Amino acid sequence: MVKNNNTLIRAINLSKKFPGVLALDKVNFSLFKGEVHAIVGENGAGKSTFINIIGGILQPTEGFIEFEGSKLYYLNPLHARELGISIIHQESELALTLNVAENIFLGKYPSNKVGIVDNGKMNKEAKKILEKVGSNIETKSLIKNLTISQRRLVEIARAISTDVKLLIMDEPTTVFSSEEINNLFGIVRLLKKSGVTIIFISHNLNEIYSISDRVTVFRDGKLITTIPTKEATEEKLISWMVGKDFKIFSSSRHKLIGKEVLALKNIEKKGIIKDISFNIKEKEIVGLAGLVGSGRSSIANVIFGMLRPDSGEILIDKNEVVIKSPNDAINHKIGLLTEDRKLFGLFLRKTIKENISMSNLEVFSKFTFINNYREKVECNKFMKLLDIKATSIGQIVQNLSGGNQQKVVFARWLLNKPKILILDEPTVGIDIGAKQEMYKLINDISDEGCAILLISSEIEELIGLCHRILVMRNGFIVKEFLNDNLTQEKILYYSAGFYEKSKSNLG
Amino acid sequence: MNNKTVDKKTNKSFIGYLKKGLFYMWQNQKALIALLIMAFIFAFLSEHFFSFNNLMNVSRQTSISALLAAGMTLVILVGDIDLSIGANAAFCGVVAAFMLKHGVITPLTFIIVLILGMFIGLANGVLVAKVKVPFFISTLAMMSILTGAGYLITGGYPISNLPHAWSFFGRGYVKSVPVPTIIMFLVFIIMAIVLSRTTFGRRLYAVGSSEKTSYLCGIKTTNVRIMAYAFAGLLAALGGVLLSSRLDSGDPSVGDTFLLVSIAAPILGGTKLSGGEGTIIGTLIGAFVLGVINNAMSLMNLNTYWQDVVRGLIVIAIIIPQIERKKA
Numbered sequence: 001m002v003k004n005n006n007t008l009i010r011a012i013n014l015s016k017k018f019p020g021v022l023a024l025d026k027v028n029f030s031l032f033k034g035e036v037h038a039i040v041g042e043n044g045a046g047k048s049t050f051i052n053i054i055g056g057i058l059q060p061t062e063g064f065i066e067f068e069g070s071k072l073y074y075l076n077p078l079h080a081r082e083l084g085i086s087i088i089h090q091e092s093e094l095a096l097t098l099n100v101a102e103n104i105f106l107g108k109y110p111s112n113k114v115g116i117v118d119n120g121k122m123n124k125e126a127k128k129i130l131e132k133v134g135s136n137i138e139t140k141s142l143i144k145n146l147t148i149s150q151r152r153l154v155e156i157a158r159a160i161s162t163d164v165k166l167l168i169m170d171e172p173t174t175v176f177s178s179e180e181i182n183n184l185f186g187i188v189r190l191l192k193k194s195g196v197t198i199i200f201i202s203h204n205l206n207e208i209y210s211i212s213d214r215v216t217v218f219r220d221g222k223l224i225t226t227i228p229t230k231e232a233t234e235e236k237l238i239s240w241m242v243g244k245d246f247k248i249f250s251s252s253r254h255k256l257i258g259k260e261v262l263a264l265k266n267i268e269k270k271g272i273i274k275d276i277s278f279n280i281k282e283k284e285i286v287g288l289a290g291l292v293g294s295g296r297s298s299i300a301n302v303i304f305g306m307l308r309p310d311s312g313e314i315l316i317d318k319n320e321v322v323i324k325s326p327n328d329a330i331n332h333k334i335g336l337l338t339e340d341r342k343l344f345g346l347f348l349r350k351t352i353k354e355n356i357s358m359s360n361l362e363v364f365s366k367f368t369f370i371n372n373y374r375e376k377v378e379c380n381k382f383m384k385l386l387d388i389k390a391t392s393i394g395q396i397v398q399n400l401s402g403g404n405q406q407k408v409v410f411a412r413w414l415l416n417k418p419k420i421l422i423l424d425e426p427t428v429g430i431d432i433g434a435k436q437e438m439y440k441l442i443n444d445i446s447d448e449g450c451a452i453l454l455i456s457s458e459i460e461e462l463i464g465l466c467h468r469i470l471v472m473r474n475g476f477i478v479k480e481f482l483n484d485n486l487t488q489e490k491i492l493y494y495s496a497g498f499y500e501k502s503k504s505n506l507g
Numbered sequence: 508m509n510n511k512t513v514d515k516k517t518n519k520s521f522i523g524y525l526k527k528g529l530f531y532m533w534q535n536q537k538a539l540i541a542l543l544i545m546a547f548i549f550a551f552l553s554e555h556f557f558s559f560n561n562l563m564n565v566s567r568q569t570s571i572s573a574l575l576a577a578g579m580t581l582v583i584l585v586g587d588i589d590l591s592i593g594a595n596a597a598f599c600g601v602v603a604a605f606m607l608k609h610g611v612i613t614p615l616t617f618i619i620v621l622i623l624g625m626f627i628g629l630a631n632g633v634l635v636a637k638v639k640v641p642f643f644i645s646t647l648a649m650m651s652i653l654t655g656a657g658y659l660i661t662g663g664y665p666i667s668n669l670p671h672a673w674s675f676f677g678r679g680y681v682k683s684v685p686v687p688t689i690i691m692f693l694v695f696i697i698m699a700i701v702l703s704r705t706t707f708g709r710r711l712y713a714v715g716s717s718e719k720t721s722y723l724c725g726i727k728t729t730n731v732r733i734m735a736y737a738f739a740g741l742l743a744a745l746g747g748v749l750l751s752s753r754l755d756s757g758d759p760s761v762g763d764t765f766l767l768v769s770i771a772a773p774i775l776g777g778t779k780l781s782g783g784e785g786t787i788i789g790t791l792i793g794a795f796v797l798g799v800i801n802n803a804m805s806l807m808n809l810n811t812y813w814q815d816v817v818r819g820l821i822v823i824a825i826i827i828p829q830i831e832r833k834k835a
Contacts, residue, residue: 304723330725344723347716349784358713359724361706368705412724 008033008166008197011061011177016049016221018245019401023049025221026063031166036188036198038208038229041218042241042457047201048090050218051168054199055087056080067242076296084165088155088172094143101139104158129157133187149180156187160196165369167191168199173207185211189272203291203498205237219243235489235500242459242488257467258282260318261451262303262420267312271473272298276312280420280451285463287483289454290472297339298475300422303453305329306335316420332361332420335413337406339424339455345409353379353393356411363415382411386441403434410441421445424455439465459488464489469496509649537828538775538792545799549734552763553806557730561802563685563701569798570687571596571753573791574746575765578628578739580790583773584702585735586676586782587642591649592743598653599624599747606755607733613672621744627653628740632733650762652663657759667756677752688751694742698787705766711735716783771822796825 009031016024024046031037041047052058054065056075065072082314094103101119102109104126109117126139135153143151152172152420159167161437175179186213188198190209195238202208207467208229208243209214215232217224224240263279273295282285288296303314305323311367313320316332337346356379357364364375379393390400397408406426413421423442427435442465446452456462463486471479471494479494493499549556554717575592582589599620606616614652627649679686702708713721714731721728746765751757757813775793778785804814 064663149636237620307724323724326723327725327727336723338723343717344719347713347720347783349716354709354712358709358721358726361709368707370706370709372704 006033007031007066008068009061010066011050011054012066014050014053014060015052016046016058017061018429021402023221024053024060027223028225029216029220029223031197031199032214033197034192034195035213036192036200036211038212038215039199039218040203040205040215040237040241045218045241046221046458047218048170049221051087051170051199051201054166054221055168057087075405081162085168086159086161086162086164086166087168088152088159088170090149090170092148092155094151094154094158096144097142099140100130100137100146100154103143103154104139104161106158108162126157126162129161130320131156132160132190134183149176151445156184157168160191163449164196166197166199168201170201170259171202171203173202173204179205187205189497198426205498208237210231212418217241230281238489238492241294242492243314244256257284258449261316262453263315263318264303265313265315267299267302267309267314269298269302269307269309271475272307273302273309276302276477278470278477278480280453282449282451283446284468285446285454287466287469288453289459289462289469289491292457294472294495295475297424299472300336300424300453300455303329303420305424322479329376330416333416333418334420334422335416335418336422337409337413337424337426337430341402341405341409345413346405348398349396351394352388352390352397352400353382353407355408357399359412360415378415379411382414386411386414387437391468400436403430403437406430406434406438407441414445418450420451420453422453422455425457426454427456427461428456459491462491463488473497518613536777536789536792538777538789538796538825541775541825542792542796542799544652545796545803549799552803555806563683563688565795565798565802566688566691566800567800569794571746571749572768572772572797573678573794574749575692575769576790576794577694577787578746579769580644580698580776580778580785580787581711581742581771582739583715583770583778583780584711584782584785585732587635587732588646588770588780589642589736589739590646590766591627591631591653592739593762593765594650594657594759595624595627595740595743595762596747596750596765597759598627598657599744600751600754600761601657601660601666601757601759603748603751604669605660607669608666608671611659613670613675614664616673617676617748620748621741624744624747625737625741628743629733629737629742632718632736635736636732640651645687654759656764657757661757665754665756665758667801669751669755669757670738672768673752674755675752677749677754687753690745690749692747695787695791700782702787707731707734712783714782731814742776742817757829767818767822768794771826772797774826775822 011027013027013157014024014027027050031126039047049058053060056077065075095106101123105122109127110121111117123139130137130139133153133156137146137150143154172184176184190199190499200212212229213231214226216226217237219241259282260279260281265277267276268274276299278286288299290296298307302309305325305328305436314323317320321332323332339344342348347358353375357375357473361370363373364378376393383393388404388407397405409495427438430438442452454462463483469481469483469486470477471491474497481490555561575596579589579592601621603616603620606619631646631649634640635642675686677687681689702711710726710731713724713726714728718728750761754761772793773785773790774780775796776785776789777787800818804817809817
């Protein structure tokens with residue numbers, strides 16, 4: 001094995017607390033010089049938090065980082081870059097209106113003494129770097145005119161344009177075709193040969209086998225294990241990722257379900273989702289599993305009128321309906337709990353009362369005049385019912401914990417007496433205790449007769465709550481499971497695309 | 508993360524309440540504090556300041572800018588600024604004068620001008636909310652259009668010597684209270700009710716605080732924005748009526764002076780430029796702060812050009828503490 005002086009980075013007892021969540025829990029990690037190190041784990045396992053600490057973007061709550069044997073007390077992004085740490089994030093971070101060369105040299109344009117940028121030199125240098133990553137993109141074309149995968153290559157070029165020692169790639173392949181992935185792996189091997197250490201985050205186990213030397217598994221903020229990739233079988237990796245100890249949240253799963261409430265028929269939106277057909281019945285909870293970007297949220301957006309499908313139909317109570325806007329959806333008694341509750345779900349600086357009543361003002365008003373008393377009574381009722389922990393309904397939502405904020409959004413939709421409720425990652429960023437409450441709530445709403453579509457990256461959540469689970473991949477529903485003796489492995493087998501490689505059963 | 512340390516000691520003494528009250532005022536009502544301090548100083552400087560006549564005078568002078576500021580408050584609450592509000596008022600005054608000169612009776616002129624102002628606001632709203640022209644450009648262009656159109660109607664000379672009946676709005680009295688003062692208070696009472704008690708008011712705040720969330724709550728955000736502009740236009744027209752009545756003329760050039768105060772008053776009164784937060788009472792207080800400053804400068808016989816300079820400086824000075832700075 002490799003000795004300590006070959007260690008590039010060590011993380012010692014690294015913890016990161018966000019309000020209400022422990023995102024990283026005492027992580028000890030070491031990275032060898034010149035290796036390609038894969039990090040795997042489900043969404044929310046702590047991978048991104050971990051690399052953001054290494055990149056100096058987040059500060060650890062506890063613990064510290066050692067770089068080439070010396071302890072780093074305070075790391076910021078600039079400092080990290082000086083050390084030679086470069087991160088390529090999941091989300092593109094390019095200046096759209098600048099050209100390729102300008103983006104590669106952003107902040108460090110080659111210039112003469114007076115400060116005038118040497119465009120010729122910049123374009124020549126940029127071309128050289130792009131050749132290194134096997135791309136012949138015109139250096140003068142604007143980023144906004146490039147495809148997503150071309151942009152990714154420009155980002156890689158930018159990352160290696162400086163003297164880089166450690167390159168971190170956060171799910172770099174999600175936007176790539178298989179050919180482009182092979183090209184990327186070529187680049188990774190090339191970089192490795194020239195002595196660059198690489199951290200490679202991916203959901204796709206196939207990729208990890210073909211590129212990495214060692215692999216580390218994260219789950220629930222904890223580092224589960226680090227082993228040489230050769231020694232890690234698929235079964236082992238998956239079971240480490242999902243954990244053995246999952247529990248069933250409800251026993252009411254076997255209750256009687258009623259008549260069909262919502263049906264989608266052959267819904268298609270070019271480039272996003274294809275041939276989507278399924279239905280949900282009264283008192284039924286249908287789960288949507290799949291990786292980020294597989295099209296799960298797009299289905300929610302179609303049902304809620306935020307995305308108009310190119311073709312296909314939506315039926316509510318067996319009648320075809322046209323939903324052009326959230327307003328239409330709400331009139332059809334549909335509710336949507338969005339994934340990003342801070343950006344789309346809440347009026348952060350408004351009170352609990354205002355947040356709850358906003359989509360249902362008519363309930364309390366006559367000739368547009370709001371009856372404050374009735375509004376108060378109704379909101380107080382929901383505050384009690386959902387056990388929202390706050391001093392009063394006059395409290396500003398911003399100051400509540402994630403779980404209580406989510407309850408406020410729930411209360412808003414419950415006020416509308418929904419027939420169909422779409423829950424997009426309802427427990428993301430919520431601590432364990434509040435999660436349990438959320439699960440109970442979802443079950444209760446379902447018992448009342450509401451048809452529920454549950455989108456979640458936490459597979460155990462889906463297995464614990466749903467009657468049926470649809471698995472999505474690349475915009476298609478690739479598998480429908482009845483929730484009967486279902487394991488996380490079976491779902492992951494489809495969502496991560498193993499079935500494409502081999503048809504053998506993992507179960 | 509301890510982003511909020513709540514003082515758990517509840518000090519129940521009178522001084523405790525006073526402290527709490529003063530702290531609340533300092534946080535939320537800086538304009539009111541400024542107004543009180545200024546009133547205090549002026550009371551010492553001039554014995555006339557607190558006389559009934561001078562107070563009525565201040566409120567009359569403040570009324571027009573207060574009406575425009577009320578309209579601007581609606582637009583700022585949805586997160587925009589309507590730069591054409593002063594020009595709208597001036598243009599409506601010109602049209603009123605033109606109609607009166609051509610024999611249209613006072614009540615009809617009054618109503619038509621209000622509708623005209625509202626439609627100008629509506630046009631602004633449609634451009635911003637539906638056509639998606641940035642508000643800065645579209646309302647600036649509207650300002651130019653209205654000013655130009657005003658000059659086209661008047662031919663460059665103000666239309667003066669309006670019928671006597673028209674003078675009621677700007678110079679009339681009801682039991683020694685000026686009519687503009689009465690109109691202003693009525694408008695602010697109605698606005699306060701609309702903003703706090705109606706669904707439209709609620710939605711206005713919602714759109715200003717998060718347009719995306721509002722849309723997902725089923726609010727027709729485009730319509731709400733258009734209505735904010737339309738109401739602002741209506742109030743601008745009302746301001747224009749008072750203005751033309753007080754000056755006894757329709758003059759397209761008088762709009763400029765009101766732009767600064769109409770934006771400064773709401774912000775001074777605690778309305779956030781980012782939208783979604785603010786009260787109409789705050790705007791009224793803000794307008795009075797600026798009104799008192801004007802009054803004081805007139806009492807001191809300050810040269811009008813200097814008044815412009817001083818007004819600008821004071822607005823900057825008062826607004827600086829209102830700005831919420833983002834922590835890095």
